[in-house]
Amino acid sequence: MGQLLNQRYQFIQSLGSEAMGQTVLVGDTQQSGYPRCVVKQLRLPSQPTKAVEVSLAIFEKKAEALKTLGSHPQIPKILDYFAENQSFYLVEEFISGRSLSQDIIPGHPFPEERVVELLVEVLEVLNFVHSREIIHRGIKPSNLIHRQSDDHIVITGFGIFREISTQILRSQGEEMDKPPHDTTVYIPPEQAIGKAQFNSDLYALGMIGIQALTGYSAEDLTQFDPAAEKKADEGSWETNLKIHPRLLAILKKMVHPDYQQRYQSATDVLVDLQQWETAQGALVSNGHQEEGVNGSVPVMTATPVAVKESDGQESEVESVVNKNGASALPKPPPPPKINQPPTSSDSAPAASSTPSFPLKWVGVAVLGIGVLVGLIIALGVPQRVLRGQSLQQAREQVLKGDYQAAIATYSRLIDQHPDSAEAYYQRAMVHRTLGQNQRAIDDLTTVIQLGGSNLDEAYYQRGNLRYLIGDRPGAIADYNAALEQNPNMAKVHVNRGLVHADQGNEPQALADYNQAIVLDPSLAAAYLNRCLTRSNLDDHEGAILDCNQAINLRPTHPLAYQNRGLVYRRTGDLLGALKDYNIAIELDPDDPDPYYNRGLVRRDLGDQRGAIADFTTALELNPDHVVAYYDRGMLHLTMGEREQAIADFQESAQRCLDVGRLGCYEDAKYQLEQLGRPTP
Known part of the structure; x- marks a missing residue:
């Protein structure tokens, strides 16, 4: 994908691949700000057949149907679809955030209330999806994204590609590769044989709820799969699990292996969960x-x-x-209204609607x-x-x-x-x-x-x-x-480490990041921050390992590439640093810092004009980036552009003074004195 797709979409990086295609992150070159999108590719057989033509017609119809889902704020918008180079492409909105798979950590079960919150939020979206006659077919933690802007769950990964890929391969006498073993736990029996129902999505969500509640890994949970054959002594996921009986009953019904005995709609589950919440709300303590x-x-x-x-x-x-x-x-x-009895014992009973039971x-x-x-x-x-x-x-x-x-x-x-x-x-x-x-x-x-x-x-x-x-x-x-x-809050150690690092206490920051990783080995922020702290402590090899791990955990995280680029520059690997800053800019073109840091690398490589252009972009995005004025002024001075240099040094001196950064103020003042100009 070296060229523009559809003369429009610029490849940034791969997000995953399967036998019939891949998923990539791209930039839309025809939109202001170069917004990121996700492109899913479906490779077509080199020899088209009638079955392939039918499948493509179905694909276009389903792509149009998916477009209607984009009106829901928790479903990515389908932006485009097109055929090119023996492939069919679907372009959808990129959701910045983290997947639920990063939150569900083996051995760290969620409280009941958080599991119910999760179920309710996803069920409300599934209710909308199913009302449009669409089955998701791919509900799993990695497809549930906590959107960075508001933390609401966005459902991604609709299974349209796998469904059509299966049809095409079967028409050619082939079979799709089996899904990874740790994802089969979310696939109910009827979907595994190609007969997905609307409540197949409820089964998958129920298994996610069980995984979050029990603290089992997806791999471990496969041995408790309610649809799998089990020996009598193997136990069940609910063994020794102490939760509210009503919630237990809801989850068991969600994951019933027989779809006819499962919940039939998302609304049915929501009603029962609402009753559970009401029962919880009515509990009284002391x-x-x-x-x-x-x-x-x-x-x-x-x-x-x-x-x-x-x-x-x-x-x-x-x-x-x-x-x-x-x-x-x-x-x-x-x-109830009560009829008055006769006042006299001699009176006969009145003919009325008085209850026949004793008063x-x-x-x-x-x-x-x-x-x-x-x-x-x-x-x-x-x-x-x-x-x-x-x-x-x-x-x-x-x-x-x-x-x-x-x-x-x-x-x-x-x-x-x-x-x-x-x-x-x-x-x-x-x-x-x-x-x-x-x-x-x-x-x-x-x-x-x-x-x-x-x-x-x-x-x-x-x-x-x-x-x-x-x-x-x-x-x-x-x-x-x-x-x-x-004491087990890993995120607190990360943020306390950040403050220690800001105060120049790198050893204490390192201790906090180390503890955060012990508590949560999947927390990308801990590796990302430890990367920079290790580099500040001259452990550049360890820093690179940490940045690599942060990128493995969050491949689209621009800060991970920025930090690794910083370490590469410190170790003299300028080309490696340049590559990482390019990726960071592609991932977040509105952040001034990667432009500034790339400008330093370009300056070191002798590309003075390129460096000035980067410093200028950084200042356009953040006019208070005081160091960028100084560094751009030094480049103008080196190139004999005296007046431009003076203007930058004056701006740097004034802004440094305004924010109380006396060090950079003195540097700019010195340069102005050498040039015979007054300091602001």
């Missing part, structure tokens, strides 16, 4: 239910901090949206209803239900992007229930989304003062916000407090 931040376990997303030549590290600052909420409980029936039982019934109503009021169930409804309303407003309305809903809830830690926590996350960091910090401080069983998350999020506003000692204190609450 007379009330604590609505702390553990109402559900938030799902995380990382927002990287740009890499710089001196201090680039990745921060895993996270965005949390709680998806909890309760359904309204049915109102108690009104007391004393009527009194007991009325008393029982009164007691029930009293208990419900005393236990505060209606209030908890109303709180749950308000939280659900705010969640829906966040999903729609109506953040101000969500804040208003949370604020009303807080006015009515000032002890609702959950409302403070969620309002803090919305404030942070809007860049209102101090307000978010204030809300999280209230959460911590109110207490709760999930204080580790509250401290962690406040630490992230304190880091963002430049309060590094405060961030360290919060990260320490989070680890006191829960």
Whole structure:
């Protein structure tokens, strides 16, 4: 794919391949900003047959059907499809984020609430997909992407290619390669023989829920596959698993090997899960239910901090949206109307609708209803239900992007229930989304003062916000407090390491990254940051290994290529550095730092004009990139372009002074003095 596909799409890198084609990341050269897209290729036989023609007609029809799904915000848009060079191509929107497979770590089971959140979010999307008469056919963790911008799950990897590839190969008397063994656990029996049903997707999602809940790897879970033949002594995935019986029943029905006895629709599962959530919301402990931040376990997303030549590290600052909420409980029936008995013992019974059972039982019934109503009021169930409804309303407003309305809903809830830690926590996350960091910090401080069983998350999020506003000692204190609450939070070690590195304490940063990797060997941010710290400590070989591992875990992560490019430049491998910065720019053309760093490499290679062009692009993207002014000024000076050099040094001196960077101010001042010009 060295040439432009369809005279438009520029190859960036391969994302995977199969017998009938491959999936690649490309840039759209006809769109402003060179946006990234995913292109899926279906190779066609060199000798077209009638079956191939029919399959292609089906493909075009299904590609058009997939286009209609793009109206859903949690499904990638189909941008284009075309035939070229004996292949058929499907172009879809690129989703920046991390896959669920990076969150599901063997030996680290999810809490019930987080599993239910996951199931509900995916089921809501599947309900939409199935309503358009489309079966996904490829639900598995790697196809569920936590979108970086808002952390919502986006469903990718619709199985249209594999379905049509199978048809083409069978028409030629061949068979498709078997899927990897660790993905077969998500494929129900009917789909394995080519007869997928709509509830085949529910089976796959149920197996993901079981995997997340049990902490089993996909490989281990295959031995408990409900559709597989098992010996009597092999046990089951539910053995020794202590979860709510209703949730257990839901999962077992989702993964029933007989699709006729499985749930028939996503709506059916959602109804049962809603009942489970209602039952959970009505639980009372010591007379009330604590609505702390553990109402559900938030799902995380990382927002990287740009890499710089001196201090680039990745921060895993996270965005949390709680998806909890309760359904309204049915109102108690009104007391029955009771006919008055005769006042005289001599009177004959009146012909009326008076119940035939003794009056004393009527009194007991009325008393029982009164007691029930009293208990419900005393236990505060209606209030908890109303709180749950308000939280659900705010969640829906966040999903729609109506953040101000969500804040208003949370604020009303807080006015009515000032002890609702959950409302403070969620309002803090919305404030942070809007860049209102101090307000978010204030809300999280209230959460911590109110207490709760999930204080580790509250401290962690406040630490992230304190880091963002430049309060590094405060961030360290919060990260320490989070680890006191829960020493197994790998992400806290990563972010505390980042702050230590910012403060120049590289050995302590290294210790934090090491511990993060021990706790979570699949956490790309830990390897990425340790790469730079090792390089700063002159362990360049170890740094390259770490950057390689970060790229293996997240192949489309531009910061991994930037950090590796930095290490290559430090070791004198300028061509290797140039290649990595090129990839970083292709992956994120709006980040000024890879342009600046590539400019340094081009300068070192003697390409002065190329270096000036890169420094200029970096400054267009970030006019406050003070070092770029200085380095561009030095190049102008070297090339005899005196006035341009003076202008750059003056700009550098002024901006360095404005932000309190006295070192670069003195450097620029010195150059201006040598040129006989005043310093700003």
